[in-house]
Amino acid sequence: MWKVVANYKILKKMEEVQLTKREIDVIVLIAQEYTTKEIADELLLSTHTVESYRKILISKLNVRNLAGLTKYAVINELYKL
Numbered sequence: 001m002w003k004v005v006a007n008y009k010i011l012k013k014m015e016e017v018q019l020t021k022r023e024i025d026v027i028v029l030i031a032q033e034y035t036t037k038e039i040a041d042e043l044l045l046s047t048h049t050v051e052s053y054r055k056i057l058i059s060k061l062n063v064r065n066l067a068g069l070t071k072y073a074v075i076n077e078l079y080k081l
Helices: 004-016 021-031 036-043 047-060 066-075
Strands: none
Touching: 021 036, 021 047, 021 066, 036 047, 047 066
């Protein structure tokens, strides 16, 4: 379980960061364990575009990896376990 302080910091970042609808679509599919190819097929994008979204999201949300993106999606109720 995450510490309250960690949740507060992540939720505070959510207030400062605006995600586009497409970025939210990508982060939700990442949280659902879709592969890059599966995300591309689902959203009618190229795999390169999906990789670009992934890199942008990691930078924008100041997380380190896909686990951080998934954690962000769960904490901010973009995806429920």
